[in-house]
Each structure stands twice: as structure tokens, then as C-alpha cells.
Amino acid sequence: MLPSTTIDFSVTGEILQFGNAEKNILAYWKQINAFETSNKLSKDRPRYTFYDGPPFATGLPHYGHILAGTIKDTVTRWAYQTGHHVEHCHGLPVEHKIDKMHDIKDPEDVAKTGIATYNNYCRQIVM
Numbered sequence: 001m002l003p004s005t006t007i008d009f010s011v012t013g014e015i016l017q018f019g020n021a022e023k024n025i026l027a028y029w030k031q032i033n034a035f036e037t038s039n040k041l042s043k044d045r046p047r048y049t050f051y052d053g054p055p056f057a058t059g060l061p062h063y064g065h066i067l068a069g070t071i072k073d074t075v076t077r078w079a080y081q082t083g084h085h086v087e088h089c090h091g092l093p094v095e096h097k098i099d100k101m102h103d104i105k106d107p108e109d110v111a112k113t114g115i116a117t118y119n120n121y122c123r124q125i126v127m
Contacts, residue, residue, distance in 0.1 A: 046084050046085065047085050048080075048085065048086050050079070051126065094122050104118075
């Protein structure tokens, strides 16, 4: 969420508070069911799947995360705007497939398998 910033647009005399504007936009998107609506509108289009790694997998957030996030956002928006049904996922379908393949049902099963082994299973099907 953006900090509460007030800007005076002298030409119009209008006061804009970015924090309030963001809240209003989010409320509107919720009201019109924006995400679900865009998915329904694009459901019969060719699929464009964008697999994304876990957020901040390489340590504390830094400029590289912002850059990578911007590129990922741009690519998926471009795909949607050029007629695709975009699926942007953070690896959950991969994990789900691994869980089924290795009969993993809960976090305890992952712990028994070992995080390194589990991660290797995931790498094997995406790389």
C-alpha cells in the first residue's frame, strides 16, 4: 500500500491522495469481480502459461526483484492484450503434481521426504 501522499494540482485545484485512490480502485475491482471477469472473457483464447518462481527465493528483496517483477508483469499483460488466456502461477501446479506423484499429503510428508529432495522433484519436471 502506498503512503498517504497529498498532491495539490494547482491547475484544477483538485487534491489527490494516492492512498485513498488506491483503496477506491481496489474496491471497484472487487465490485466488478475484475479478475474473474477477465478470466471468463479470455477462457476460449489460446492458453499462455507463465511459470514464476516463489517470491523472493533468492534472499531479501532488492532491485533485481523489482526488475524481474516488472518484466513478468509486462509479459503477462502483453500476452493477455494480444489475445491469450493467461495463467500466471507461482509453482503451485508443479507442487501439486509432485504431491500426487509421490503420495505427499501434508507438510509432514514433505518434511519426511526432505526439502532438498522435494525441490529436486520439482526441478526435474520443469527444467
